[in-house]
Amino acid sequence: MRWIHAAFALTILSGIIATTGCSPFVENNTIEEIAPVIFWSLNQSDDRHLEISTLVPPLIHEKKRMLTLKVDLQKQGGKEFNLIYYRELKPGQLRVIVINEELARKGVLPLISTYLMDTDISQRLYLIISRGNFEEFMREQLNEQANLDYFLYRMLKHYEASNQGEMSILNLHQFKNKLFSPYADPYLPLFEVKKINLTYKGTAMFRHDKMINMLPLMDDQIFQLINNDHYLKLFAVPSSDVILGHVRSKVDIDLDPSYKNMTIKIDLTGRLEEYRGNKNLHKREDLAKLHQDIEKYLVSRTSDLLKTMQQWKIDPLEIGTRTLHPFSKPISDSEWLNLWEKMKFKIEYRLTIQPLVNVNQ
């Protein structure tokens, strides 16, 4: 009877182990023997080949060097890195993928599919687009700043957390969701690389998986306000010589039933951080005039932005999702894009600014 119990317990135990899918053949993941890669940079080498680069050793205060390989496939690069470096490079901690603009314009789906299929790689992986020679920049900076790869990751993490309202940061999971949604188009932050500078230039817009164009900084601010973060720490309106601070928006989009007209109502609250114009802000009339100027400016910029999106045939604002109704057949993505291209819109801004000065009644 005792043996029967033992056999029964062993069977259950084996069952538990088997159902978890644990493999009896484990990889050696002892951390001092491996080098967890945290960033890969992808570049177009020639028509056929990719150029893949990474920094080694990652995450350790040792003299770093840049490894660059010309490969057909990304994983091939991952494998060949190991042959030229004494620690095994493992992608389980991959956090940042830098894709060159040229490559992004050809389409990123084959690239990101590799990461989506790899169970070791987390989907909390930041994707960024680089303009210029990123590898050159990294090589130049190696001697200047230790752990550059790590700090690049920390910067992206910082701006992603709690909607800092400065950059359009998306991780792989969010990008994938937008990519495969019929009513959304993905976007990514674009950084321009010059010899010693890495500068955020705006938001790279995608039609399906191909980069179409980039929103310049001013449009990018509007985009942050009406879609991405609904928040800007500082918002410069150069035409009125004013800077608004802690700007928060509440966006209300209304489509008419025929999907031909759209009304966007944006409630904007903020405070006057800096003013260098000629108006006397202590006067109520002047302040009201400033309000009007800013509103006018915002309406005009937003209108331009939406028109640009219509021209590019993209809908990163996911306005198409508003066509979905319970118990009705959803319209197809091509049908929606046709409607979106021709849609007329009306933009209304309601601005509430705290002047932070005494205003005479």
Next chain:
Amino acid sequence: MFSKKNKKNNDPTKTLPSTTVQTPVTLDNLKRVLANIDEAEIIERQTNNGQQVMLLYIRSLVNLERLNEAIVEPLNTSSHLTIHEYMISSKVSRMITLEEAETHLLRGNVILYGMDHEEFWAVPLQNTLSRSIQQSGTETIIYGAKDSFSELLEQNITMIRRRIPLMNLKTESFTIGSISKTEVVILYIEGITNPDYVSIARKKIASIDFDQFLDSSQVAAFMEDHKHSVFPQFQETDRPDSCAFSLGIGKLVILVGNTSYALIAPITFFHLFQSPEDYFLRWIISSFLRCIRYLSFIISVTLIPFYVAVTTHHYQMIPLQILFVLLESRSKLPFSPFWEAFLMLITLEIIKEASLRMPTKSGQTLGVIGGIVIGQATVAAGFSSNVLIVLVGISAIASFLVPNYEVTKSNSLLQFILLILAAYLGLFGILLGAIGILTHLNALSSLKQPYFAPVAPFYLKEWKDLFIRAPLPWMKTRPEYLHPVQKWRMSRRR
């Protein structure tokens, strides 16, 4: 269901079944018994009215001052017809058999032999050698009573009786151990404690057949339902207030002669995490401290295995900032995470054990050696990582938060088991180990009562005194899983 069982109150087997044939007590027999015992004294006296009396006793066990007051002086000054009338002590008893006489002699009684009437009388004049009442060494508290048990059984019972001045507080005495003749007393409150527990305890004590018992834990070892478990099934305490509280909620207390630790049963796993102070402090603070204790237990058992699991198998799971620190710290070490952790834990156990055995002054030196030499120097020498030293420190301190010392000891063993599982199977191993521990806890029992109650079997109402300690006025009933005879703790129920 439980209360239906064993309704018949079995008669206690209060003494061990004797295999020797009972011999009548005679002076010759007694002299033979006392032969070759250097401190045995046989003194012949004559009373005031001329009766011949013989005093037999073992000098080292008898209080000589009281011998003079209670026996010698009355014999010299008073005049009575029979011997026992001379005695001031009320507990004078007559003996018939030699075995009785031997027991009395060994317990520090003086045997009086009236030569005229040929009668043997025993007068209790034990030498009550014991240390004074001191503060508890293992369960120190800030608030609450400071007294603790000593090695004197009578004194220990007195301390409990002062806290529970009830006639219902019953005591049943047994003698176990063919060499040590250890006295064991079961205490329980009639009308509260389930009589089945008393009956189980009686049977278990009666079935003990061993020669020597020098500590209550040895008695517990014979009474435990599961002898191969690392978890104690009897709570050992030297605090009379703990015992009184346990008696009040329906448990029974077992006191053992010549030891300062009482046994409390039946207990659950969760009782081992409760301190008497929990009921003295404000309930929110007590609840917080109790939760910290449970957390500390989990930390002490799993922290080092978790470190080994993630550094050996799951580098993907480590937050990048921590991975950065770990890689730096481990990059030049000669040992794998498992061996590094294993050696550090073994070293820690050695230091812990040594600090217990060493004299106090040397213990301080040991602390310095342990802290500085083993801690800092191993890192400087490159034998261990900074991170592991920090984790070992946290784990060691966390293990001491559990009020029960035996659990602290069993922690270390569980930690080693989980460490091996973590090294080979990673987090899955830790999970498997945790399931194993929980299954084992679920299978345990204390005095045949479920050890993992009120979690399994589930008693929702009793959760008010489990992970949190609810306000005392809310605790209107005694724990249901103890099946007390009287459920309510209040005398006036609305």
